[in-house]
Amino acid sequence: xxxxxxxxxxxxxxxxxxxxxxxxxxxxxxxxxxxxxxxxxxxxxxxxxxxxxxxxxxxxxxxxxxxxxxxxxxxxxxxxxxxxxxxxxxxxxxxxxxxxxxxxxxxxxxxxxxxxxxxxxxxxxxxxxxxxxxxxxxxxxxxxxxxxxxxxxxxxxxxxxxxxxxxxxxxxxxxxxxxxxxxxxxxxxxxxxxxxxxxxxxxxxxxxxxxxxxxxxxxxxxxxxxxxxxxxxxxxxxxxxxxxxxxxxxxxxxxxxxxxxxxxxxxxxxxxxxxxxxxxxxxxxxxxxxxxxxxxxxxxxxxxxxxxxxxxxxxxxxxxxxxxxxxxxxxxxxxxxxxxxxxxxxxxxxxxxxxxxxxxxxxxxxxxxxxxxxxxxxxxxxxxxxxxxxxxxxxxxxxxxxxxxxxxxxxxxxxxxxxxxxxxxxxxxxxxxxxxxxxxxxxxxxxxxxxxxxxxxxxxxxxxxxxxxxxxxxxxxxxxxxxxxxxxxxxxxxxxxxxxxxxxxxxxxxxxxxxxxxxxxxxxxxxxx
Amino acid sequence: xxxxxxxxxxxxxxxxxxxxxxxxxxxxxxxxxxxxxxxxxxxxxxxxxxxxxxxxxxxxxxxxxxxxxxxxxxxxxxxxxxxxxxxxxxxxxxxxxxxxxxxxxxxxxxxxxxxxxxxxxxxxxxxxxxxxxxxxxxxxxxxxxxxxxxxxxxxxxxxxxxxxxxxxxxxxxxxxxxxxxxxxxxxxxxxxxxxxxxxxxxxxxxxxxxxxxxxxxxxxxxxxxxxxxxxxxxxxxxxxxxxxxxxxxxxxxxxxxxxxxxxxxxxxxxxxxxxxxxxxxxxxxxxxxxxxxxxxxxxxxxxxxxxxxxxxxxxxxxxxxxxxxxxxxxxxxxxx
Numbered sequence: 134x135x136x137x138x139x140x141x142x143x144x145x146x147x148x149x150x151x152x153x154x155x156x157x158x159x160x161x162x163x164x165x166x167x168x169x170x171x172x173x174x175x176x177x178x179x180x181x182x183x184x185x186x187x188x189x190x191x192x193x194x195x196x197x198x199x200x201x202x203x204x205x206x207x208x209x210x211x212x213x214x215x216x217x218x219x220x221x222x223x224x225x226x227x228x229x230x231x232x233x234x235x236x237x238x239x240x241x242x243x244x245x246x247x248x249x250x251x252x253x254x255x256x257x258x259x260x261x262x263x264x265x266x267x268x269x270x271x272x273x274x275x276x277x278x279x280x281x282x283x284x285x286x287x288x289x290x291x292x293x294x295x296x297x298x299x300x301x302x303x304x305x306x307x308x309x310x311x312x313x314x315x316x317x318x319x320x321x322x323x324x325x326x327x328x329x330x331x332x333x334x335x336x337x338x339x340x341x342x343x344x345x346x347x348x349x350x351x352x353x354x355x356x357x358x359x360x361x362x363x364x365x366x367x368x369x370x371x372x373x374x375x376x377x378x379x380x381x382x383x384x385x386x387x388x389x390x391x392x393x394x395x396x397x398x399x400x401x402x403x404x405x406x407x408x409x410x411x412x413x414x415x416x417x418x419x420x421x422x423x424x425x426x427x428x429x430x431x432x433x434x435x436x437x438x439x440x441x442x443x444x445x446x447x448x449x450x451x452x453x454x455x456x457x458x459x460x461x462x463x464x465x466x467x468x469x470x471x472x473x474x475x476x477x478x479x480x481x482x483x484x485x486x487x488x489x490x491x492x493x494x495x496x497x498x499x500x501x502x503x504x505x506x507x508x509x510x511x512x513x514x515x516x517x518x519x520x521x522x523x524x525x526x527x528x529x530x531x532x533x534x535x536x537x538x539x540x541x542x543x544x545x546x547x548x549x550x551x552x553x554x555x556x557x558x559x560x561x562x563x564x565x566x567x568x569x570x571x572x573x574x575x576x577x578x579x580x581x582x583x584x585x586x587x588x589x590x591x592x593x594x595x596x597x598x599x600x601x602x603x604x605x606x607x608x609x610x611x612x613x614x615x616x617x618x619x620x621x622x623x624x625x626x627x628x629x630x631x632x633x634x635x636x637x638x639x640x641x642x643x644x645x646x647x648x649x650x651x652x653x654x655x656x657x658x659x660x661x662x
Numbered sequence: 663x664x665x666x667x668x669x670x671x672x673x674x675x676x677x678x679x680x681x682x683x684x685x686x687x688x689x690x691x692x693x694x695x696x697x698x699x700x701x702x703x704x705x706x707x708x709x710x711x712x713x714x715x716x717x718x719x720x721x722x723x724x725x726x727x728x729x730x731x732x733x734x735x736x737x738x739x740x741x742x743x744x745x746x747x748x749x750x751x752x753x754x755x756x757x758x759x760x761x762x763x764x765x766x767x768x769x770x771x772x773x774x775x776x777x778x779x780x781x782x783x784x785x786x787x788x789x790x791x792x793x794x795x796x797x798x799x800x801x802x803x804x805x806x807x808x809x810x811x812x813x814x815x816x817x818x819x820x821x822x823x824x825x826x827x828x829x830x831x832x833x834x835x836x837x838x839x840x841x842x843x844x845x846x847x848x849x850x851x852x853x854x855x856x857x858x859x860x861x862x863x864x865x866x867x868x869x870x871x872x873x874x875x876x877x878x879x880x881x882x883x884x885x886x887x888x889x890x891x892x893x894x895x896x897x898x899x900x901x902x903x904x905x906x907x908x909x910x911x912x913x914x915x916x917x918x919x920x921x922x923x924x925x926x927x928x929x930x931x932x933x934x935x936x937x938x939x940x941x942x943x944x945x946x947x948x949x950x951x952x953x954x955x956x957x958x959x960x961x962x963x964x965x966x967x968x969x970x971x972x973x974x975x976x977x978x979x980x981x982x983x984x985x986x987x988x989x990x991x992x993x994x995x996x997x998x
Binding site: 158160165168169176263264265266268271272328331332344346347348349350352370372373374375376378379382383385386388510539540541542543545546549558559560561582584 | 692693694695698699700701702703704705706708710714717744745746747748753756757812815816819820823826827828829830833834836839942943944945946947948951952955
């Protein structure tokens, strides 16, 4: 008993010491371990979050928005034909140092060239280091987009494109476009340990990397020579806590001040806790049901409209998403510029849907498959349950559906091949540009194996889509996207199910923390009272 | 004795090959592969898929992949994780001490409380004490680890504020790991309060992981004791006037311990399974969640290597338990 009492006393002592020192340390309860610390080669939000404090890109997203602002590039010019983008780099930007590396020079054009060439050029000595998979660089179609990257002088870099591309700038704000230190890479190559570049990161960001213990903790320290506004905290710690209930318990006990991914069941308590601010925002995503428009009767727009009216959307939102979902009426979430709020969603009306189906020649008892993906995704917590609800709805209008699913990889492959009649999928945006959503309804992606699983190719929609891609004027582009939403609504190639709602509980003493519409965790400007 | 050890160790080799084979085949029977597993909604183009499958050697016939793998293992090379690009042995040796530390504490907790509980229940057979202890043991045995862990966190950490929620030590302390065992490292660090913090972080996970073994050991000890207490030699010991403590504690318990030691040995395997959940709830950086994630990511080398290393350790512990029989009961010594 005595031992127990001593242990208790010791525990309380520790807790006391901890709270005294926490004045300058912000602890973030994260959900998992990063694969590495180089955003060029990894693909998960967890890994991007872990590398973000250390790095910068040429351009960056203003915290809490999808708006682009200068980063390591102070400014840029776009040539009149949109084929060349010239970046003027910031001067006097320092790199971090570590036990193994002390930089001898400031950031310059060589670092930009090294970073992009590593992903792009097979003859870069780093191309194959750490697995060499640059998934995002490839997914954003950079290899086909880029013609050349040239150093005009130490502080000017010119990107020449194969075709004008307005979303290109937003791409460069993404994590994969991170700028690494060429000098550090050279040093590690000489030392025979090139993979160190991806494990002990050296960047120009507001925090230097201190230490990482797998599945336990990541530590960062504010970088005194950071080129931007100095961090308002001294130490940043990621406490890797996989269970959402444990994260919430830690937040309540002030063992961490910011947490990711609350359990929906805890939201109520979080809202009521006087020490906690429950921040929320619609996620940059969409869950949808695609009608395969190459297969009759889904090739008729009236049939697709009728099926859209047959689905009881509010019940799905209530039953499957609980508080963490918002009914979708457009293919892009409302946080993206150009969202067309004037669109009137189809009303749930099974009687009218039945009539329309009859008029379109769909017999009572028509059979179709209805695919649901076998995984939980940020935009869809339970696709099977959604499918079951839809099945019941379709039954009411005389359509018999069979639920179909496959292993996730197989599922995507078969859907992209167009094997389904109706099927669920979704999308999480990368860079907050509408183009990054609408390409999923474009003609290029409608080919077999492409990502447009409605296999829908509409000339008016496609013309606008292509035109918007090459228009650099934001207001003009926005008008085109608004019009595209009108077309998509009328043609109904997909039924827009929902956008998830992202919740982020933080302690009340955390200042200037903004929920990122891009689903990022950003601590550069966060303070503690 | 030595020939027994050699024989047992030699027998381990075919077991190893069989385990390697089973894991190798089982993970490949699960649909999807390491390349596809890391892609999201976009999927991956057939060209890139083929390229990376080739880079990882996954385009080879499975039998060839397996033989290559055995050859690699025979040379002490467990491969490199596909997702983190870190050698398996490095990851294992970083994470395993945490699991071992927790499992050892849980086992000590279970044994120290379980054996006396079993003995008391047996000597008070049919009384209120017996029913209470065995009722508690049955409850403990049927306790779902996940629920039990969260319940303890909510009660002791959140409501009463007595213990930390999760992790191995307060984040305030930062020192380079020396042994990987937090109790030792925190002691060596010399930082004030570090050791106490490490201990306080161990309390709840130890209880959660130790509950099921505790219940099993208590029940096993009770039934073994009951059998022994009915033996003639115990009656003789009582008849010649030995104190109840000597009868039970020295003569009966030592013989009753043989089945109990067997159970403890077998529990090591179960402990590994329990560690997966316990580590998840308490953010304990051990091998449990490492292995589970390797399945999700189809990180073949991690899963194969990790399972082999874990099973190797379980096999070694069981050999050790076999040897312990001889110490407990000279009649079954293995020496000729």
